[in-house]
Amino acid sequence: MPGTGFRGTLTSPKVDLMVDMGHPFLNLTVDGFLKIGTVGAAKTAVEETYDIFKKGSFSKHKFEHSLKKMCKEGVYWGTIAGVYVGMEYGAERICGTRNWKTAMIGGALTGALVSAATKSNRDKIVMDAITGGAVATAAKFLNYLT
Template sequence: MPRSSFSGGFSSPKVDLIVDMGNPFLNLTLDGFLKIGTVAASKVVAEETYHVVKRGSISSHNFEHSLKKMCKESAYWGSVAGIYVGVEYGAERVRGTRDWKNAMIGGAFTGALVSAVSNNNRDKIVMDAITGGAVATAAEFLNYIT
């Protein structure tokens, strides 16, 4: 039976904003904050655009609500990413090696911290730490698949 396959690749434009804070830890943390914060803001813009198209109009109240939601989501997800990247880098520096365990430590710490700030109980904080560590570790392993 004939087979066909797709050979090729997709690439997206790469945009780098370089802000030198004078410290690699701060540079990476800010970079994570800005990149993921931008993704979160873009997500909200897409969702709100869909709602405007569905309604057929936009009011100044809806526009203001959308802008506030965009800023809130951007700050939240940017902060989570900044914490994760900072802790992963810190673990790398303390351990003296770059491997999947740093991602696990960063994910677990970030999951626990975000859960604790959300006023969750101890069991939920532990579960969120486990989930954060597992997701970060899985993402790190996916980076190594060729």
């Protein structure tokens, strides 16, 4: 019985930018900030482009608003990533190993710090720490699969 199918591979571009700040902690933190900050800015750029096409209008004001939003999101995503990478690196140095446990610790500390920085209540800080630890652990497990 004849059939049709699709076969192919999907590869992502390799972007390797490393800024030498003189210390591995700073290098990893800045690298995480730049890479994930770029992802956050790109996400916002796509959302804003979709919004422009959906509404069918474009203006200088909308363009300026989109640029500000891209910068804000890029800095926010980059900051979260930089804090996470720094926390995970610190946990790795203390534990002497790199595994899912250090990812969980880094994620939990990041979730708690970001939540505390936004003046959340104690319960919200704990919930954000649990969420950060869970997301970081899941990401580490996904890295083991690939």
